[in-house]
């Protein structure tokens with residue numbers, strides 16, 4: 001943690017800087033270290049990333065508040081309000097019970113390295129050990145599962161028509177051996193707490209100070225239950241999950257489909273996280289999309305374009321008969337109303353634009369050549385007369 005730089009320091013602003021000051025400082029630094037300005041400069045690139053990461057936190061009032069309170073630990077817990085709450089409870093328990101031999105006026109948890117405690121608080125084993133040892137310990141031992149995000153590639157047809165698909169992925173699932181508790185039923189007689197070696201008191205030093213207080217690992221009992229051998233005390237093990245999901249018609253590229261409770265399992269009875277599916281719509285060889293509209297090219301013959309007629313046109317809703325107006329030039333767009341992408345919000349569907357592409361025969365016999373020569377006479381003197389740059 002010593003290696004982690006203070007986010008305010010990274011942006012060169014004070015801790016009381018206003019949102020405006022932060023934005024200004026960010027812009028100035030981002031301009032200076034932007035990769036476009038420093039091509040090939042790895043140091044500038046790292047700095048640029050660092051600046052962006054700092055700004056992401058400090059420009060968000062919620063994240064900034066958590067960062068101000070928890071420091072680098074806020075980054076570690078991913079600004080998860082649930083964890084922050086657990087952390088605060090843990091800390092207030094420490095503050096009320098710990099100060100024997102503490103430094104006068106010293107706030108436990110404010111100054112010393114919280115890394116290890118966080119490991120035990122959120123890493124699984126430690127929290128399982130704390131089971132039933134005082135109100136604070138019991139509270140924080142429960143933990144909600146993480147949210148998971150999964151990108152799925154879907155075809156354009158599926159985006160237009162919707163559908164169902166089965167997805168396989170790995171997620172932390174509940175350890176069945178210990179029923180997600182991290183300790184086996186009965187827990188064994190327990191073993192000596194590795195942090196305090198059984199004394200129930202732990203000393204922590206930071207700089208010139210040394211403090212002693214109730215051991216945070218065993219909450220002062222000196223013993224910790226044996227961890228579940230299957231999950232190592234985490235309460236979760238990686239599992240292969242397969243779920244069938246409905247892809248709604250009209251789903252947008254990069255949108256988020258939330259599947260409640262399909263994320264990582266919670267620990268010690270905590271609720272599971274959610275799974276977010278992010279659809280990526282694959283490019284289609286013949287159809288491109290623009291907003292809710294679709295565009296495709298449809299080959300027609302010279303005669304069809306000249307004389308008009310009815311031709312078959314495939315769409316995602318099945319074949320339709322398309323009326324070609326006589327005298328259609330190449331590139332003419334015909335609109336098929338309502339055959340585009342549906343609106344998720346229940347609005348009207350987009351349209352399908354069919355662009356006519358006049359194709360020429362690749363082989364001409366004598367008669368065809370004569371016909372082409374005849375056709376040529378039908379053009380005005382200069383077909384390019386109107387093209388002037």
Ligand SMILES: [Zn+2]
Pocket residue numbers: 193194195196197198199200201215216217218219220221222223
């Ligand atoms: Zn201990």
Ligand SMILES: [Zn+2]
Pocket residue numbers: 175176177178179180181182183228229230231232233234235236
């Ligand atoms: Zn287990």
